[in-house]
Each structure stands twice: as C-alpha cells, then as structure tokens.
Amino acid sequence: MAEIIDGKLVSAEVRKSILSSVTEFKEENGFVPGLAVILVGDNPASAVYVRNKHKACLEVGMNSYEITFDKNVSEDVLLAKIDELNQDEKVNGILVQLPLPEHISEEKVINRISPDKDVDAFHPVNVGKILIGNYDFLPCTPAGIMELLKFYNVDIKGKECVVIGRSNIVGKPMALLLLGENGTVTVCHSKTKDLKEVTKRADILVVAIGRANFVTKDMVKEGCVVIDVGINRLENGKLCGDVAFDEVSSVADKITPVPGGVGPMTITMLLKNTLTAAKKQIKK
Numbered sequence: 001m002a003e004i005i006d007g008k009l010v011s012a013e014v015r016k017s018i019l020s021s022v023t024e025f026k027e028e029n030g031f032v033p034g035l036a037v038i039l040v041g042d043n044p045a046s047a048v049y050v051r052n053k054h055k056a057c058l059e060v061g062m063n064s065y066e067i068t069f070d071k072n073v074s075e076d077v078l079l080a081k082i083d084e085l086n087q088d089e090k091v092n093g094i095l096v097q098l099p100l101p102e103h104i105s106e107e108k109v110i111n112r113i114s115p116d117k118d119v120d121a122f123h124p125v126n127v128g129k130i131l132i133g134n135y136d137f138l139p140c141t142p143a144g145i146m147e148l149l150k151f152y153n154v155d156i157k158g159k160e161c162v163v164i165g166r167s168n169i170v171g172k173p174m175a176l177l178l179l180g181e182n183g184t185v186t187v188c189h190s191k192t193k194d195l196k197e198v199t200k201r202a203d204i205l206v207v208a209i210g211r212a213n214f215v216t217k218d219m220v221k222e223g224c225v226v227i228d229v230g231i232n233r234l235e236n237g238k239l240c241g242d243v244a245f246d247e248v249s250s251v252a253d254k255i256t257p258v259p260g261g262v263g264p265m266t267i268t269m270l271l272k273n274t275l276t277a278a279k280k281q282i283k284k
C-alpha cells in the first residue's frame with residue numbers, strides 16, 4: 001500500500017513558515033503584504049475559492065482585499081480596476097479569479113496585471129521567465145507539487161517523469177519544473193497515441209486532465225510516485241481525482257489523495273508568491 005502524500009500536513013508546515021516570515025517582514029517594513037482578489041460574477045465554485053484565499057491570507061497575517069463585480073461589468077471597468085491596483089502600494093499581489101464571463105478577454109486581463117504583482121504567474125513575462133529558469137513566481141499548483149515532492153524526499157534527478165495534461169496553468173509549467181530538477185520529462189495529452197505505454201515508464205506520474213478515475217492500475221509502474229491534480233465531482237456529490245485511488249495506491253510507492261493532496265498546496269503557494277512580491281517591491 002502506497003504512502004499517502006499529505007497535502008494538508010505539508011501545507012500547514014509551509015503556512016507556519018510563511019506566518020513567521022510575514023511577522024519578520026512587518027517588523028522590518030512596518031506593514032504586511034496585501035493580496036487583492038477580483039471576482040467577477042456569481043460562479044459558486046469561484047466564490048468558494050475566493051473565500052478560501054481570503055481566509056488563508058488572514059491565517060498568515062497578510063491583508064486581503066476582495067473586489068467583486070457583477071457578471072455584466074464591462075471589460076474597460078475591470079481593466080481600470082487592475083490599473084488602480086497596479087498603482088496601489090498596499091497591494092503587493094493581484095489575482096483575477098478565472099473563468100471570466102465570455103465578453104471579457106482573459107488574455108487582456110492577465111496581460112494588464114503588472115508582472116511584479118502577478119502572483120498567479122500567468123503573465124507572459126513571468127511565463128517566459130519560468131521557461132528560461134530565472135523566475136520570481138511559479139504558478140501555484142505546479143509549485144505546490146514541487147514542495148510536496150521535496151517534503152517526501154522524492155528524487156527527481158534522472159527520473160522518468162510523465163505529465164498527463166498540457167494546460168498553461170498546470171501541465172506545461174509542471175513539465176518545465178520537473179525538467180529544471182533534471183527529470184527526463186514526457187508530456188502526454190488528448191492526442192497521445194498509446195498513453196498507457198508512456199505512463200507505464202513513469203517513475204513520477206503527474207495527472208492533470210479533469211476526468212474522474214481516468215488512470216487505472218494497469219497504467220502505472222510498480223513503485224512509482226503518483227500526483228493527482230484532478231478535481232472532479234461525482235454524481236453522488238463526492239470529490240475525486242483523475243486517478244483511481246484505491247487500485248493505483250496498491251501498486252504505487254507514494255500517492256496524493258483527492259481531496260487533501262495537491263489542492264491544499266495551491267493557495268499556500270499563492271501566499272508564498274504574495275510575500276515574494278512584497279519583498280521584491282520594497283527593494284525597487
């Protein structure tokens with residue numbers, strides 16, 4: 001039976017260290033870092049994420065500013081708000097909760113956030129920095145996964161790493177981070193022929209697809225490390241990942257559960273990025 005990679009435990013440890021860094025930061029600079037989160041519309045899942053981000057900020061002693069707009073807000077009004085937050089010294093990090101209503105261009109919105117305050121690391125400037133390995137912020141979910149691997153002493157160097165999924169927020173940056181740690185990385189996606197043949201080679205398998213229980217026991221190698229990013233809601237209301245946990249955990253060496261694996265790390269990395277942003281801004 002695989003060892004469980006406990007995201008709640010690691011997240012609590014990292015938050016403790018962020019809290020003490022925020023206390024130190026306040027003693028040195030006389031203020032605490034602040035994160036502004038913009039929510040457009042009334043998507044219930046987005047509202048929950050925004051509330052959790054707010055609570056997490058308070059937990060580590062940071063300021064949190066929540067800005068909400070009606071779903072019909074114009075793109076211009078939203079962009080003007082971002083301009084204002086870019087100039088606001090109390091705000092060190094800015095995040096716009098995605099998805100946005102169809103009449104608003106996500107690309108324009110992301111590009112408008114100052115790269116120095118882009119704590120999601122979605123701005124093309126930050127994406128480019130990650131590509132060349134000289135970055136200030138990492139996208140929160142892949143960064144959280146790297147923390148989990150580190151905490152559980154998973155050696156990446158020279159290992160066969162397979163990432164399923166190539167999204168800009170998870171799959172692609174995940175592959176780059178594993179490559180940065182000298183993994184031998186393969187990225188699979190919906191057009192991959194014979195997926196199982198590739199996943200069977202993996203020492204470290206990261207799954208970010210969005211399809212419940214997609215990865216089964218016959219697709220993984222005995223003794224591998226499995227990271228399940230997926231969040232899927234079943235008909236009975238329960239959450240599950242992209243990996244069939246019960247059967248895969250009987251062959252894997254280590255595995256993340258859903259919930260309680262990758263999820264708790266994502267917001268924690270957002271807090272870390274906000275602290276990094278504040279430190280960088282006072283040096284300017």
Ligand code: NAD
Nearest residue numbers: 141165166167170189190208209210229230231262263266
């Ligand atoms: P996405 O929809 O942008 O990308 C899905 C990827 O899966 C695509 O690249 C696609 O090519 C690939 N894919 C789809 N079907 C496939 C198949 N049959 N075989 C191989 N590859 C296939 O999704 P995303 O934004 O990367 O999110 C993926 C999952 O992770 C979702 O369930 C999402 O809710 C979850 N997620 C969780 C967190 C977290 O904090 N835990 C954060 C972000 C996303």
